[in-house]
Amino acid sequence: MARLKLATVWLGGCSGCHMSFLDLDEWLIDLAQLADIVFTPIMDRKVYPENVDAVLVEGAIANEDHFEFIQDVRERSKLLISFGDCAVTGNVTAFRNPLGSALPVLERSYLELPDLDPHLPVEPGIVPRLLERVVPVHAVVKVDAYLPGCPPPPDRIRLALETLVAGKPLELHGKDIKFG
């Protein structure tokens, strides 16, 4: 059997889901026996590769880079798994949505609070523009499975990865789909 090509992606989130992933500790060594990690924010690779078997996506879609990138990820991956509450629900990243737009947050952070040189950051091509609304991943691309949790506890991640490696459909139940 061909080794699973696995990727992880970090969008609008706090990286907590990736930390939880790293909390799998020595099981990561077992995982390395079963799968190749072909793309992840914790290794230095700039371009998302083709023909990824499964990808764990952390974080919500909060800016235009996320929006473009997730579509590349979708096109190049067989299975896309929303990884953690930000990807699944928007979670804390989407906290600003009830304000109606991104502007109140930017104004608060960059105009009202700073003592020195208050201005809105505008760096086309360097700082991606924020979307008016933060949306969960499945609002933009098709998602194949969901792994909720803030962050998903390591044993839940392990269960998911073991299922994927075994080539079984990933469907979690009961406490394994607990939000928060």
Place this chain on the structure above:
Amino acid sequence: MELSDLHDIAARERANRPPVEIRCCSAAGCVSSNSPAVLEELRGAVQSAGLQDRVKVAAVGCMRLCCQGPLVQTVPDGALYQKVTPESAPSIIAGLQGGQVTAERCDAAAPFFTQQASVVLENSGKIEPERIEAYIAVEGYHALHHVLREMTPAEVIQTITRSGLRGRGGAGYPTGVKWATVAKNPGERKYVVCNADEGDPGAFMNRSVLESDPHRVLEGMAIAGYAVGASQGYIYCRGEYPLAIERLQKAIKQANQRGLLGTDIFASPFDFRIDIRIGAGAFVCGEETALMASIMGGRGTPTPRPPYPAEKGLWEMPTLLNNVETFANVAAIIRRGPEWFAGIGTERSKGTKVFCLTGKVVNTGLVEVPLGTPLRRIVEDIGGGAPDGGTIKAVQTGGPSGGCIPAEFLDTPVDYESLAKLGSIMGSGGMIVMDQTTNMVDVARYFMEFCMDESCGKCVPCRAGTVQLHRLLSRILAAEAGPEDMQRLEALCQMVRDTSLCGLGQTAPNPTLSTIHYFRAEYEALLQKAGPGQRRRLPLVAATDNSR
């Protein structure tokens, strides 16, 4: 008050009637087209022509062809005038003396008038609604007398049952069965409630009946009170109908003064009081449990049934709830017999039904026809078809709870079962014609917005489900939705229909479901327009380059 007194009043009324009567509509439709000024001009012209002894100017109720108001009719010759202005009005009086009439003639022999029936509206446009004597002169309150003196409550209920009358508020529940249930349920007090919270947009039959012939409703309620053993009645009337409320108040006062309501009616031991409760702008209060909550001074939120109002209604007592039009049929049934009534209509839908014909149709106004009349006769013969050479695309019946019937089914007889078979309902009687310019997805969204705004908020599927349905419909309409949204729309429609607490939520998906059923192509076209969307477009405008 005795029967002889009724006869005396009627005789006096007839004796005092001058040879010519000029009837001017004073119902709300014509009032907004300036009929009060027309009325004043007519009265002035009679004065100045010195015709007071020969000509009477009467403010009557609705003459049905609302789009051509104000309407004026001269009796006995029956000449009918439309769009009468204060300027053209005096010429009608001049015409009586051979002068030239400049007021616009309306063809009283047109199908709009000749193809209609008259049971509920038999007095409408003929008698003065603000005078009880006028009602008594057309045998008003005779049925109540007959019932109190000659019939037992059981016999009254039997008569109503035999007539085959069904509730005119929407669902068509057999009236006699309902009365029998309230009558047999024990309770130290019982109530009769008239639902005059006519909330369906595009429906004003009840307003018209209340403004044109209010005593008819009071008499029907009193008969019902006797039949079920109630001594208190409430009329719950929409606040949007100030004229109807005013006329009801006057009518109740007159009936009380004449001893036709109150205590010991017709020297019998029967007491019956009627009070008005004025709604305050909440469609959901047309639902019977919400209506009762509102009568008791609370938020108009429904409660699960059972228990039904017939068991535990107002203040936990057995309560009979019927709609205005249902009560308006009662006295006629008693007067003319159940067999007469059962002879009108179809096997399972007896009697007539009043519809409000509006929308993209030449003749808009009130239409009363026997149940079972083909829809085509109503919209094409009586209604005159679509205006400006247009073609009829669909007819919407039943308001926000109803559906859109496509033109290919215009030959369907209008009765409870046939409409239900087409995915619509009779409802209270709104009938809105749509022509080829009408976008059916927009219609579905319009009704969903209505239900969303009118949801009371008590149950989750209606409160939150209508919001989601409205969003989905808006997205489809904006050509931003995909096939999965369409699937979700249909699934959510079913869920809201099956799980909502009351009729509002249970029927809120109907206009959407019926337009999907008959006009799916219009939905598909919008999905096509949205395209498959290989790469999703940026759905949301970015904010950061707003550098100020």
Place this chain on the structure above:
Amino acid sequence: MSVTTLTIDGKLISASQDETILDAARGAGIQIPTLCYVDGLSAHGGCRLCLVEIGGSSRLQPACFMKVAEGMVVQTDTEKLREYRKMIVELLFAEGNHVCSICVANGNCELQTQAMDVGMDHERLDYTYPQRQVDLSHERFGIDHNRCILCTRCVRACDELEGAHTWDVAGRGSNSKVVTDLNQPWGDSPTCTSCGKCFMACPTGAIFKQGATVAEMDHHRAKLEFLVNAREKKQWHV
């Protein structure tokens, strides 16, 4: 009291005539999900989670309201009901701003538990992100309307158990919200006795104890039933 026999999920059950389907089912160890229902308070019938199928009727009925009847055949867990329950929970999540990860009730929340029970692993509907307020004016409690599911348990607890009727529902439809008195700050309420029954009744983290932090708050909901038994039956179940 006459006894009725009925079938719930294929199990023959006897119940007293005035019992609801919910009571009868629970008595027989059959769990029907609820959110707006809470022991000790009157039934509300708003959340629709406890809808059941009754043989011979096409209409689903709320188990918390519907009384048992002789020979009744009830199904509480069909595929249709499961799907509808899931949609109800999704509607609730889409309607408010529920962020479990930073909620005081995380781990003690009935909505969160329902989401797990109905198998909701993501939201299929659009989040609406309403703009809602947080009121921290009361010295002991706070209310975060973002987490309110309008179950009215606080309203009923305050009215039926405490008798103060500080809470009620204002507005309507999706603009409904629970208010104290004339929609004034809770801390200024002249009718509130600070008894905490609304807090005990709340199924989510909407009404919370001041100073509670993420995931540490328990509501002690059984206290309400304890009070009812003590007050009405003069029985203290300690």
Place this chain on the structure above:
Amino acid sequence: MTAEAAKKPPAHPSGDKRFKLLEVAMKRHQFRQDALIEVLHAAQELFGYLELDLLLFIARHLKLPPSRVYGVATFYHFFTLKPQGKHTCVVCTGTACFVKGADALLAAVSKQASVASGATTTDGELSLLTARCLGACGIAPAVVLDGKVMGHQDAATLLSELKGRLPDGTLGPA
């Protein structure tokens, strides 16, 4: 009757005669709690809108919890807790009016006067409101301007009628 039950709430301290009239209206209903909606109708007729102070006055006289009074007052669309503009323009959005272009009427006034539906212009001159259905479908689309029902309206006729009633400035440039 106990002393507690007989306790009558004090007259309103403002001395405003309208409170006296409202008391008379409540008395006509024997201060019955189930007459709350009738009393709210009367109060709004007298005062134009329902201030919190007024709601509290009603709660005290009917011996109802304030939250209940507030809940009922905000449930029904007829009742308003905010003062209305000097002029009111109610656009009927019933089905017959919808089919005949009520949306366009609403949009025209909303745009011209820069006021959202349900709100009042900043100068307090005009409140733009909608009605579910006036029951005047025969003359659709219908509008009620300062209490007067006008049928067969279009954006031009309605705006020119408004122009005649409103001071310069309430309606923006054409």
